Every structure is written in structure tokens, then in C-alpha cells.
Amino acid sequence: MLKKLVLISALVTGACLPGMSAAAPESDGAKSRILVVSSYHREYLWSQDTNAGVTAALLDFGYLDSSAQGKTFWEDDYIESSKAVVRKLWMDTKRRNRLSEIADVVAHVVAEIDKFGPDIILLGDDNAANYVGNHYLDTELPVVFWGINGTPMKYGLLESMERPGHNITGIYQAGYLREGLVALKTLLPEVDSFAVLSDDSPTGRSKAKEFTRWARRGELPLELVDVVVTNEFETWKRRALELQDRVDVFFVLNHNTLRTAGGKPVEQFEVGRWYLTNIRKPDIAHERHFVKEGILSAVEDSGYKQGYEAMRVADRILRNGENPAEISVYAPDQGPLIINSERARSLGIADRVLNHPLVEETIDFCLALKHPA
Numbered sequence: 001m002l003k004k005l006v007l008i009s010a011l012v013t014g015a016c017l018p019g020m021s022a023a024a025p026e027s028d029g030a031k032s033r034i035l036v037v038s039s040y041h042r043e044y045l046w047s048q049d050t051n052a053g054v055t056a057a058l059l060d061f062g063y064l065d066s067s068a069q070g071k072t073f074w075e076d077d078y079i080e081s082s083k084a085v086v087r088k089l090w091m092d093t094k095r096r097n098r099l100s101e102i103a104d105v106v107a108h109v110v111a112e113i114d115k116f117g118p119d120i121i122l123l124g125d126d127n128a129a130n131y132v133g134n135h136y137l138d139t140e141l142p143v144v145f146w147g148i149n150g151t152p153m154k155y156g157l158l159e160s161m162e163r164p165g166h167n168i169t170g171i172y173q174a175g176y177l178r179e180g181l182v183a184l185k186t187l188l189p190e191v192d193s194f195a196v197l198s199d200d201s202p203t204g205r206s207k208a209k210e211f212t213r214w215a216r217r218g219e220l221p222l223e224l225v226d227v228v229v230t231n232e233f234e235t236w237k238r239r240a241l242e243l244q245d246r247v248d249v250f251f252v253l254n255h256n257t258l259r260t261a262g263g264k265p266v267e268q269f270e271v272g273r274w275y276l277t278n279i280r281k282p283d284i285a286h287e288r289h290f291v292k293e294g295i296l297s298a299v300e301d302s303g304y305k306q307g308y309e310a311m312r313v314a315d316r317i318l319r320n321g322e323n324p325a326e327i328s329v330y331a332p333d334q335g336p337l338i339i340n341s342e343r344a345r346s347l348g349i350a351d352r353v354l355n356h357p358l359v360e361e362t363i364d365f366c367l368a369l370k371h372p373a
Contacts, residue, residue, distance in 0.1 A: 031080070032063060032318050035118035036088040037109055037132055039125035039147075044094060044256070044268070045289030045367075046303045050124055050146065051088075053307025058086065061315040087116055093127045094256040095265045097201065106131045120144065120314050124307070126202040129170070130155045138166055142317045142324050145170035146310035147303075149206040152329055161329045169324040171309045173301050174331035175207060177251070178214065178221070180284045180299040183337045184249060185221045187297075187353045188282060191248035193223040197240055197275075198253035200231040207253050207286070222249060233258040233266045240279055250283040252295050269293065272368030282347060288338060294366030296343045297353075300335030336360030342369075 036054060040047045055070040063084040064070055073079040077088040089112055091105045109132055113121060121136065123129045125147035136143055137157060145152070145168065152158060152172040159165030185191060196211050198204035208229050215224035225247050228239040236258055240250070252275070258266045272293045285295040287303065309332050316322045338361045344350040354362060 031082075032084040032120075033116065033118045034058075034063065034084055034086045034120055034122065034314070034318075035113055035116050036086065036122045037091065037113075037124060037128045038088065039091050039123075039127040039129075040094050040256075041090055041092045045292060046287060047124070049287075049289060049303030050307035053302075053304040053309075054122065054311050055307075056304075057308045057311030057315070058084070061311065061319070063315075087118075089113075091128060094201070097257050102127065102131065106135070110135055120318055122146070122310055122314055123170070124310075126155075126206075129157070130202070133157050133168055137168060141167065142314075143168040143170075144310050144314045144317070144324065146172075146306040148172045149175065149203050150210060154206075158329065163326060164329060165325050167324050169313060169327040169329055171306050171313065172329060172331050173306065174334070175210065175286055176299045176301050176334040177207060177210060177286055178219070179334060180286060180297065180337075181221050181249075181251070183299050183358060184282065184284050184297055186358055187356055188249075188349065191222060191282065193225050193247045194249035194251055195225050195243040195247045196227040196229075196251045196253060197236065197255065198227070198229045199236075199255050199257040200229050201254055201257040204254040204257075205229060211251070231257050231259055233260055233271065236271075237274060237278075240275065244279055244281060248281065250279060250281055252283050252285050252290060267371075269368045269371035272366075273371055276343070276346075276366060276368055280347065282349065283343075288335070288363075291338045291340045291363050292365070292367050294340060294343055294368045296340055296347065298338050300338055302332060302335045305332035305335070338363060340364075340366065342366045 038047050055073060058064045059070055065081045069079050069081055073086060079086050089109050093102055120142045123133050123145040126149060129145035129148050133143055133145060157168045196208055198208045208227050211224055212227055214220050226243055230236050255271045256268050258271055276294045283296045285298045286301050287298060288300050291298045313327060317324055337359055339353055339359050341354055341362045341364045344353050
């Protein structure tokens with residue numbers, strides 16, 4: 001697929017795509033030139049978390065002069081400080097995820113990177129790491145990724161986790177999926193079985209495969225009854241309703257690339273609103289933004305930490321001259337067990353879970369239910 005994408009990309013012009021601004025003006029060459037590429041779009045809650053982490057690190061490590069510049073960077077996707085010029089590009093591959101669409105955006109991103117002339121590139125999440133990362137593999141340009149799900153070895157960017165061996169290193173997502181199941185089993189000892197609901201995206205597929213592998217090895221605290229991986233919203237809904245009578249728990253993975261029968265993308269909160277209204281079982285996810293959406297629980301795999309740690313690695317390369325080929329790839333520590341109190345109350349289990357000593361944080365709203373129909 002990658003070879004096909006590269007061939008397609010080579011035929012595409014560098015015309016601007018939706019959500020991408022024109023190239024920023026050139027600036028003093030003594031300043032660090034940092035280019036950030038996100039696989040997704042600015043409305044996506046995970047991307048907001050990762051951007052917050054990157055911005056905080058830019059400030060902490062001296063690349064920004066003030067927090068006000070961080071706000072400007074978020075609003076304009078560009079900032080020039082006394083020490084750095086930082087630009088951000090959005091690939092929007094949650095909503096524009098067909099091969100031809102990804103090819104278009106990769107061609108544009110590569111053209112903009114070459115025009116900007118960065119000292120380093122940060123690549124956020126799987127599609128940027130895979131497609132853009134492979135374009136710059138074994139060049140002189142240092143690359144740092146964040147947010148690769150599961151093993152970052154899968155895209156051919158690294159020789160090993162401990163010693164990457166090329167110009168690319170970064171931060172990956174451990175997921176803390178089993179830890180989430182263990183936590184929910186502790187809160188609700190009577191639950192014994194679960195199903196996985198996922199979209200058919202690189203992110204969703206990689207996590208779904210992990211569940212299947214663990215189940216085969218007998219390494220899960222609950223019985224895995226079924227795994228649903230699809231981009232058809234009607235199929236996703238139908239399977240969820242069927243499984244509701246067969247399982248005690250749902251593990252809700254990414255659901256951002258679902259489409260209607262006519263091929264129209266379905267926004268995350270629209271999916272979430274349907275799910276929360278129709279599925280009356282305890283549920284768990286793996287990231288904070290899904291609990292904000294309305295899912296009951298998550299042992300957090302932090303987007304903020306992903307972005308912050310990626311910029312920390314970038315700083316080691318820019319400031320200290322460290323070689324990415326020798327910087328080990330790592331995952332940040334797991335975050336807290338988070339509970340959505342509104343979902344807990346709607347399921348009639350608030351008195352059992354909200355005051356449990358294992359719970360470290362609560363979120364008291366369901367964004368998907370506030371989202372207009």
C-alpha cells in the first residue's frame with residue numbers, strides 16, 4: 001500500500017488542501033525551524049491534547065517566549081519567537097481516509113515541508129509517521145514521531161526500539177488496554193465478558209489485533225466474545241445492538257472513520273450520541289477524550305504526554321546534537337483511571353464506582369450528548 005501511495009503522490013501537484021495554510025515567510029536562519037504534522041484535524045479531541053503537550057514543551061524548553069505565543073500557534077498554525085519558527089500542518093485523515101485522499105495530502109505535506117526547510121519534523125500519529133516518515137527515511141533531516149499505536153517497528157522506520165538506526169525516533173502508545181479491563185473488573189467484579197467496537201482505521205485495527213492476540217494467549221481478565229472492525233456505520237450500530245445481549249462490557253476503540261451508506265463521514269460525537277443513547281452496558285476506552293465524549297472509563301494513554309515527550313526528544317536533537325539513530329523509542333507512563341460520572345449515573349452504578357479508591361479522576365459531562373443532532 002505504501003509503494004502505491006508513493007507512486008500516486010508523485011503525480012499529485014502541491015495545491016493547498018482544506019485546512020492547510022500557505023507557506024509562512026522565511027525567517028532568520030539562526031532560529032530553530034520546527035515543522036509539526038498532525039495526521040488528523042484540529043477539532044479532534046486527541047489532537048487538541050497532543051497539541052497542548054507540544055506547545056507546553058515548546059515553552060518549557062525555550063522555543064516560545066510566552067504562553068500567549070502558544071495560543072497564537074494553536075490559532076494560526078504558525079509562530080515565530082525569538083528562538084524558533086514553528087509551523088503546523090493537518091492531514092485530516094480521519095475524515096479524508098481514502099487512499100487517493102491520503103495520497104493528495106501526503107504530496108502537499110511533502111511540498112510544504114521542503115518549502116519551509118525545517119531543522120526537524122515532528123509527526124503526530126500513525127498516518128503521518130508512516131507516509132511522511134517513510135518519505136524522509138534515511139535523509140539528513142531528523143524526524144520525531146508520536147502516537148504510533150502498538151509497536152512502532154511496523155512501518156519500517158526503525159532497526160530496533162533501543163537503537164533506531166536511522167534519522168527517525170519517537171514516542172509510541174502503549175495503549176494500557178488490558179490495564180483498563182483489569183480496572184473495570186475491579187470496580188465491577190460481576191462482569192465476565194466483553195466485545196470490542198472499532199472503526200477500520202490504522203489506529204483501530206492495531207488495537208483490535210492486540211485484543212485478539214491476548215485472547216488467544218489467555219491473557220485477558222474478561223472473555224473476549226467478539227471484535228467488530230468496520231467503517232460502515234450501519235454495520236457498527238447493528239453489531240453493537242446484537243452484542244449488547246451477549247456481553248457484560250464494551251471496549252470502545254476509535255470510531256472516527258465511520259461512514260454512512262452513501263459514503264459520508266460520520267463525526268465522532270454523532271457516533272457517540274447514538275452509542276450512549278442505545279447501549280446500556282458499562283464501557284471502557286483508552287484515552288481521556290473518549291471519557292469526555294461519554295464512555296464510562298479509561299486508564300489514560302495521554303495525548304498530552306505523547307506531544308510533550310516528542311518535543312522533549314526533538315529538543316535533545318536540536319539543542320544537544322544527539323543522533324536520532326541512537327535515541328531509544330519509548331512510551332510514557334500510564335495515566336489515571338478516569339470515570340465519567342454522568343455515564344455512571346445513567347447506568348445506575350454511580351454509587352459503586354465514583355467513590356472507589358481506584359478511581360483517580362472524574363469527568364462530569366458527556367460531550368456527545370451535548371453535540372447537536
